[in-house]
Amino acid sequence: MILQDAFTVEPWNLHETHLDLDLLAKTESVFALANGQVGWRANLDEGEPHALPGSYLNGVYETRPLPYAESAYGLPETGQEIINITNGKLTRLFVDDEPFDVRSGELRSHERLLDFGSGVLTRRAEWVSPAGRPVRVSSVRLVSFTQRAVAAICYEVEPVDSQARIAVQSELLTNEQLPSADADPRVAAALEDPLSGEYYDATGTAAVLVHRTKRSGLHVGAAMEHLIDCPAPVRAESRSFGDGGLVTAAAVLAPGQKLEPRRCRGGRGPRGAAGGAVRAVPRAAGQRPGGEPAIPAKGLTGPGYSGHAFWDAETFVLPMLTFTTPAAAASALRWRHGTLPLALDRAAQLGLADAAFPWRTINGQECSGYWPAGTAAFHVNADIAVAAVRYADATGDEEFARGPGGDLVVHTARLWVFLGHYDDQGNFHIDGVTGPDEYSAIADDNIYTNLMAQTNLLAAADAAKRYPDRACELGVSDEESATWRDAAQAMTIPYDETLGVHAQAAGFTRRQIWDFARTSAGQYPLMLHFPYFDLYRKQVIKQADLMLAMHMHSSAFTAEQKARNFAYYERLTVRDSSLSACTQAVIAAETGHLDLAYDYLGEAALIDLRDLQHNTRDGLHIASLAGTWIALVNGFGGLRLKDGTVSAAPRLTDGLTRLAFTLIIGGRRLRVEVTHAQARYILTGGDPLEILHHGQPVTLSAGKPHVRPIPAAPSRPRPSQPPGREPVHRPHTGNAGH
């Protein structure tokens, strides 16, 4: 838990005004910098103290054996673990030969500021060495968003009162010793010193190291170059060895004089912290099918979940990227597309048709060691297809739609026909699979899975119709297309007539309800205190499942069904997952529970700033953070996209005075500004766009704002949650927008 006063509240900044060593692991995560390729945890420049050093390069992993107490056919035998690549952010400072260490001497001040506008992390400290020499230190870090392999640091040090001998040592360090997180000695051994040296060099103020992962055979290079600014004479030298490179700059400085060894490649102005501190190129034939980066569950901010990417990316992160940074969404989808050959292999291994995408992976191979909550969660196939369709619909990117997008929807659709079957009444069932909720598994006719499969099947049939030449190349016949439409048409959606609610999966609502009254606060998260068999057989929900189905397939449910389902499932949902609050916010907002939606919005947004899941040390919850956008835009904005048509149903809670966001749709920008009374829609350029506002068509033309009143929300009693699992109630202040 991080208390509220750890950070000051500022727009677009994360600002820490004093250093709390007890929070170091968490602040290393929340101040981390990453650009999709390179990730740097916010370890202190001087390396020590640290909680968890972290320098990551997307897609660079080491393999390890996946052990099983009892083996079975089809279980993956090899796991993948994100590894620390060469640490290129170490900058050690010596003041009169005493090392700068916040734990010694006197730390007069310390602040860190992450500017979300510029993406730059600034640190400022004033420190008095044990011998009494005060210095001012500042560093500015960035990882480049245009040159993804480049990161840079501008490091300044200046004596305060009196002359001092200053030395700054800039390091590259490979196979840095890490605190062991894994109790299994074999895993720890497999990941100890994962990199073996292949080349090193140092000249002038530059150094370079090239390594290779021992088992996965990936090459990683790291190089650093420096520009040194100093009014006094500077002695600089460099050297390198197997696992390290050093560039040292030393000078005697008077107060006011600064030593600035900037790690850089090419300077672009006096303080423009430009240049290439770390350049790393993963190369390994056949190991990374796609050249695009995945979006791991933790981004590149920590080693949590072994650095794996899950369905989270397509379902929680890509919606935001699709409407705000479409190129990044395309890139993530192209990564998936690049792993298609491995998904084909996996399906063949499982005896299934066509493609089975992995539940968790770095390079595209299934790494899930617990199949009931991994491989059986076949919805990942449809999550990918739906994300591809969403991207194509929102952007109109024809090249993608007929290329990788078409590949993805066709190959994924084929799985469903094979997984499902018709009963005697002609209903199509998908049995024995696991939906989003990880407190259920191996269920029949999970509604989320079935609706996603339905969309997947129809999208494949549509794609085949729209791109007949591509369909022909993929071997799609009219007959096959027809089987897709038939299965979609006949898809089973379990409904409990007695209770008047949908069943998350067949029979779910008949099961015993978890004994919440006898579950103590200390017994959450439940999976750490109860066996899976007990969770699976009862009505208790870890994360939004049917609610996610209602969000993503809004038209498959009536407003009344949504309200009843929400009320029923709220009292079963314990949110032991970070993939829940944002979806609950969306459905709460849609069903008129705006205050509750606001509370869930807060939980999604603050998950890491408040360390609500007690594991922010392992990295940020990227899906929940992207879910903040979902809670705002799909929740309070009521945004839905169906068959290429945008609908909005904005409605604010009392806690929000205003909500504004911009969506990129078909290359045009749609600005939406919402107050309690009205919504204002502005299209900037491009063809006119027809949207729906609370169900009513509005035709927008470029530059002409349209203002529409907001109807009152239906009044319904606030649903209850399991005792003790209510979201924190948030006071009514502030606004949200960008």
Place this chain on the structure above:
Amino acid sequence: MILQDAFTVEPWNLHETHLDLDLLAKTESVFALANGQVGWRANLDEGEPHALPGSYLNGVYETRPLPYAESAYGLPETGQEIINITNGKLTRLFVDDEPFDVRSGELRSHERLLDFGSGVLTRRAEWVSPAGRPVRVSSVRLVSFTQRAVAAICYEVEPVDSQARIAVQSELLTNEQLPSADADPRVAAALEDPLSGEYYDATGTAAVLVHRTKRSGLHVGAAMEHLIDCPAPVRAESRSFGDGGLVTAAAVLAPGQKLEPRRCRGGRGPRGAAGGAVRAVPRAAGQRPGGEPAIPAKGLTGPGYSGHAFWDAETFVLPMLTFTTPAAAASALRWRHGTLPLALDRAAQLGLADAAFPWRTINGQECSGYWPAGTAAFHVNADIAVAAVRYADATGDEEFARGPGGDLVVHTARLWVFLGHYDDQGNFHIDGVTGPDEYSAIADDNIYTNLMAQTNLLAAADAAKRYPDRACELGVSDEESATWRDAAQAMTIPYDETLGVHAQAAGFTRRQIWDFARTSAGQYPLMLHFPYFDLYRKQVIKQADLMLAMHMHSSAFTAEQKARNFAYYERLTVRDSSLSACTQAVIAAETGHLDLAYDYLGEAALIDLRDLQHNTRDGLHIASLAGTWIALVNGFGGLRLKDGTVSAAPRLTDGLTRLAFTLIIGGRRLRVEVTHAQARYILTGGDPLEILHHGQPVTLSAGKPHVRPIPAAPSRPRPSQPPGREPVHRPHTGNAGH
């Protein structure tokens, strides 16, 4: 596969007339000797060649870590593996200093004979040494059925043509090197040299070794003593060291003279192979709660299934023991009772009420590393309770019934009330558990489980009523007893009205039927070629499940239901388990498919003699072998026991001319002799006994045979099995009886 000509067909003997080294692993199993405490595989006396040396002591195991790719609450972390204790059956022979080895010189003859009447294994060989010296060698082995810690060997050697210098070396050998069976190096390492020496000694012709298992801390002692018979002067000596003991006897013998070093303790006649060759006492405070031996799945004939005991013992082995060797049944049940404290601990760990017996174990702790097919198979609780009730009903053992039996039924019954729940209509459901069929898992309302639980609950209520003082001690109130009867009364039994058959579990008959047509012969057993998720979600059955329910709860189904269910489930059952054929034989016989029952009888009986499962090398399939009795007595004899009343419905197939068996019931012997036309019942002593013959009451008095005619079997078309999975059709010859 073992071909039919490997053994000659003789009553009560297993007889091998020549040595086939390719079959060594299998014959080591089928000629193994075991008495419930000591087990000796039929390794050749001289140690080499061997396939798998095996010397076991029931309950002596080593622990090893159970690894998981993804850990979860409640998964057992420590496994148990049966280990080879000190090998006490090595007897090396030297003829003019050349070692006897069947692979060198000339093996003129070699035969082995296991006499099931006396329990003695005899081996006879005539061998010519490479130097041309012919000798006759014979050995006779036994493991004592009265002194369970004792085994003995009488070894004779005699020159045939000419004088020879004969030396016989009798050995104790600890930590014998074994062929590594486990691919996991950690497991192999944990089990290498598991015993550390604590004491050794040798005097005269005796030697003793004491060891301790390194991690599980069990003490094992082995001692040998010898009587040496020889007409010529013998030089004998002994010595011992850390992991070995040696007694050597040497003499120069003329033809006709024999050297007989008998391992023994005390002689009881010239050739009575008496005496204590190996005495082993497991001692380890707290490690073995019960002093009684378990019945592992492989008996003590090999290391298969890690030497674990499963529900097999109670369900397939105890029925035979209960009616033929009641003391052995009581002993096995007392072993379970001794593990009750560990079952209480396990239930507490799982958050359940009272006792949860383990799926697989040596000492009573759960060792199942795959919970969907292990811990979730809670029916083991009821299997134990039902076995206890069966024993008490059949024997009238009041002391057991009010003591350990009562404990077992009460503690197991409490689990069901906790596992199950009532729906709104007042039906009691047990959700998310796994029944006997291992190609289904985590199912709702598995009929076998529900009926077993029902019996368990009623038995507990009856026990509480019958022994109110014991009930009071166990904290059973009238209210609690009432909840047991209520749950039993309201138990759900899924029935598919459309198909007119019972559903093995809720929804089972709605699932997709396995595509048998597209499954090749090489793809069986299915679990080695298909992932569990695919098996679990389809109609395909590994082993009898509903059929076992119909056998054990005969009165819960009408004759017509049984016939329809049998026909429906036969075409789904692939028998990839050895725990199936005997049950299918029982229901086939009951539903009039007598020829089919005969085929299944053959499969159950010959499973190891023909190596039908291709793993006889790892030990015998004890449950299937005991299942031979079940197929005969419960199948062709139609024996059922319900509420203490024996019913029989004998009916023979054309392949059998006569069936005769004796049951011990309440201390009396009931002899049943069946021909095609009639059944003859004879009670030897004791009170009169009322039984049912094909549903008609017959009152038997001691010594007065009753003869009853056998009604004709109903005529029904022979059910079909999955293509290629039909049992081998057996020709119509022979009879069965004892």
